[in-house]
């Protein structure tokens with residue numbers, strides 16, 4: 001430490017002196033919050049001086065500002081709303097499916113009051129929490145019974161643990177999927193106390209491959225939808241109906257993990273066909289599992305539908321208590337399912353609406369955003385450009401949805417700086433960088449977020 005650094009450190013007042021500053025007297029904050037903020041900023045300042053990053057004499061005004069912005073940051077909470085400008089509809093890092101906004105009021109109302117989560121209002125006795133969505137799920141999927149757990153990984157774990165533990169589950173080598181975030185089907189199978197019996201090859205598996213290994217030790221046949229990759233070329237897999245037929249002839253359950261839960265045909269949105277839950281059930285699968293927050297467009301949940309006797313066994317399993325969902329989830333799920341029942345899903349579920357957005361509509365909305373940004377007079381080039389959007393969430397791999405976006409190229413400074421600045425905005429904006437421009441795809445941005453974007457851009461360029 002040199003003399004200059006020593007002098008700078010000496011200039012720093014102590015916490016109690018700083019607490020008396022008038023800027024902090026008028027704050028509507030407890031003394032503890034202000035003291036903590038002062039301590040933190042002082043600590044940062046000391047470190048900056050010691051590391052040679054701060055060489056200015058102590059300025060009370062600058063210090064006040066630093067403390068204020070620290071308090072503001074702390075006020076915003078750690079989990080925050082962001083604007084998704086990436087064009088990836090089910091963005092795993094940005095909370096996956098966006099719930100229909102009209103459900104929010106009901107969820108807020110339910111969770112800030114008592115509710116009948118486990119109370120039967122007709123019979124005046126204890127009820128079951130998944131009764132709130134059971135009928136809807138059965139009606140929408142044509143399954144006999146339904147159960148909801150924390151996520152689809154939990155659903156697969158519960159199904160295998162309760163139905164196949166100690167036995168073999170037969171599965172194609174082409175379907176030993178890794179989902180990401182350390183979810184691998186073989187690991188889950190092991191965790192549930194089952195033994196994997198792999199059949200076939202990576203690219204081809206025939207019905208006879210399954211048939212050959214079925215024996216005393218077999219507990220179930222399983223099909224996993226290869227949702228996040230595609231094997232192309234010389235390939236063959238056994239379809240659900242044939243696998244279910246084989247399973248039933250041997251008195252075994254046929255389990256299918258669908259990954260994404262679809263209640264509508266993706267082809268109606270101009271996307272390639274993916275199996276729907278109803279198709280899996282009508283193919284004869286005894287148990288079908290899927291996520292609540294992928295293509296279904298609801299809250300994070302794992303949904304299990306299928307034959308009543310199997311679901312009943314899962315309900316009795318001790319794991320169910322560890323995997324059960326909260327009232328917030330059930331409120332969001334019930335609301336989402338009702339939109340499907342009322343045939344309003346395509347319009348009102350943001351995930352489906354985003355997927356259904358035509359290139360023409362994206363073009364129109366992109367032009368509106370570009371015009372709003374141009375009108376703000378930013379020192380940047382603004383251009384309407386074509387972009388490749390994607391479904392995300394490990395669904396529809398390789399599928400590109402043609403969309404439109406706005407490319408913003410600052411006249412001075414770089415797109416990298418702009419990107420970093422927007423990430424620090426009051427409502428952080430997450431965007432891509434392409435060819436030295438910041439690119440905002442409009443598919444994943446709501447109309448009412450356009451003005452937030454304009455405001456954040458203005459703030460960035462004025463700072």
Ligand SMILES: *Cc1c(COP(=O)(O)O)cnc(C)c1O
Pocket residue numbers: 151152153154177179183224225226227228257258259260290291292301302394
């Ligand atoms: C996504 C996925 C899972 C995991 O679902 P979560 O809801 O994320 O736990 C399991 N299986 C398949 C095939 C998937 O695509």
